Amino acid sequence: MAELKQIVVPDLGGQGEIPVVELLVAVGDAIQADQAVATLESDKATLEVPAPFAGIVRQVKVAPGERVSAGSLVALIEVAADAEMAAPTAMSAATPEPQAKSHGTKSAALTDAAIAAREATPIAHLDGSDAPAHASPAVRKLARELGVDLGQVVGTHRAGRISTEDVQRHIKSILSRFTGAETEGAPDHPASAPPPGRTIDFTRFGEVEIKPLSRIRRLSGAHLTHSWSSIPHVTQHESADITELEKLRVMLNGEQKSSGIKVTMLAFLLKASAAALKAFPQFNASLAGAGGDLVLKKYFHIGFATDTDEGLLVPVIRDVERKGVLDLAREIADLAAKARSGKLSLAQMSGASFSISSLGGIGGTGFTPLVNPPEVAILGVSKARLSPVWCGNKFEPRLMLPLSLSYDHRVIDGALAARFATFLADVLADLRRLLL
Numbered sequence: 001m002a003e004l005k006q007i008v009v010p011d012l013g014g015q016g017e018i019p020v021v022e023l024l025v026a027v028g029d030a031i032q033a034d035q036a037v038a039t040l041e042s043d044k045a046t047l048e049v050p051a052p053f054a055g056i057v058r059q060v061k062v063a064p065g066e067r068v069s070a071g072s073l074v075a076l077i078e079v080a081a082d083a084e085m086a087a088p089t090a091m092s093a094a095t096p097e098p099q100a101k102s103h104g105t106k107s108a109a110l111t112d113a114a115i116a117a118r119e120a121t122p123i124a125h126l127d128g129s130d131a132p133a134h135a136s137p138a139v140r141k142l143a144r145e146l147g148v149d150l151g152q153v154v155g156t157h158r159a160g161r162i163s164t165e166d167v168q169r170h171i172k173s174i175l176s177r178f179t180g181a182e183t184e185g186a187p188d189h190p191a192s193a194p195p196p197g198r199t200i201d202f203t204r205f206g207e208v209e210i211k212p213l214s215r216i217r218r219l220s221g222a223h224l225t226h227s228w229s230s231i232p233h234v235t236q237h238e239s240a241d242i243t244e245l246e247k248l249r250v251m252l253n254g255e256q257k258s259s260g261i262k263v264t265m266l267a268f269l270l271k272a273s274a275a276a277l278k279a280f281p282q283f284n285a286s287l288a289g290a291g292g293d294l295v296l297k298k299y300f301h302i303g304f305a306t307d308t309d310e311g312l313l314v315p316v317i318r319d320v321e322r323k324g325v326l327d328l329a330r331e332i333a334d335l336a337a338k339a340r341s342g343k344l345s346l347a348q349m350s351g352a353s354f355s356i357s358s359l360g361g362i363g364g365t366g367f368t369p370l371v372n373p374p375e376v377a378i379l380g381v382s383k384a385r386l387s388p389v390w391c392g393n394k395f396e397p398r399l400m401l402p403l404s405l406s407y408d409h410r411v412i413d414g415a416l417a418a419r420f421a422t423f424l425a426d427v428l429a430d431l432r433r434l435l436l
């Protein structure tokens, strides 16, 4: 049998009358035991009135702005008799606490659940509806002042309600992404890890396996995070006609069969990049003096990203401008083999002034490589494809190589990047330009 029961304002710890600032339920709502039904706000704290039992809200007896004190009737709830027995929470156990106090173990568990739910549906509200985020007017005011979208904040209080601390945690998490600063409560967090407090129990969603990241992945993760968060990246896309170059490559490989040297596109890309770096010194540079100086390098050492089982490594070929394509091909093969067998020395991975990341052997039409600091630019290469190209009076099948040049916008302007990429494409289209 259903029964109407009262929800009253519990003991306010000696505070007299305080105003209701928000009603959190409406007539007809089904509520859970312990769910907040109203928010009261004094000068000192924001307090929530929890329902001591689950049921259906049948009447609401207060309105926002009304002043209430301990014992004031807030709402009438229809409680199923068996539900009442299942949740015999006494009124005294429902004493509201100031928000600052309500971050005990219970709310820690709620944090996890709330965050897990947000992970599954990043923008949606916790109940999957389009309802506005639950927060008191004071928290809304704070969010407005700080320009925080409450829809993006994970509420750690009952029923996903957002507190002042939730807003502060949200801001900290955003700031730490931009500054790389460690956030309170997670001093040992590697830069590549998710923000603190976001340890999610994925077993809620299904079976999982935990595999530690390799040392290389951990190190490169921190480096990549630093690159991503500290460099204003822009990527310039270009397409090079390598029809003639490919003919030369095939011819060279035919000639070199007995020597065992295999010439891939990467050797030509190194050579063309060195020429472009010479023509555009700003790309062969590093920021120094707290970002106030540019160090222009007179050497042309180029790193190339190598995919290994343990993660990404970037061996460096020194003085590329002085070497021939066959020497470069030999060196690429040697360094890539060393990288894959874990035999690269530190010296062989240091000192690059520019990098190339070639995914052309795998596929893809373009990507946005991350600059490898302290360098200021990187060339991404995707898979060459035969494409119809308009040659004045008809389409011709040409082998086109997609290039993606990412650069540090603090050092390089978009126009310069477009010129660099065009230069590179012109050299690859006609290697005779290297003689100019």
Ligand code: CAO
Pocket: 264, 265, 266, 267, 304, 305, 306, 307, 308, 312, 332, 336, 357, 358, 359, 360, 361, 362, 369, 381, 382, 383, 384, 385, 401
């Ligand atoms: N378009 C079409 N085919 C290409 C190509 C391109 N741009 N680049 C290479 N190929 C072809 C090669 O000609 C070769 O073909 P065959 O086997 O028929 O002769 C095949 O793809 C394999 O080449 P490769 O990738 O082994 O050789 P490479 O010199 O081009 O590259 C290396 C060497 C070490 C760069 C490469 O093996 C590698 O590790 N690439 C991955 C780099 C990477 O992970 N970058 C991402 C960094 S960010 O996470």
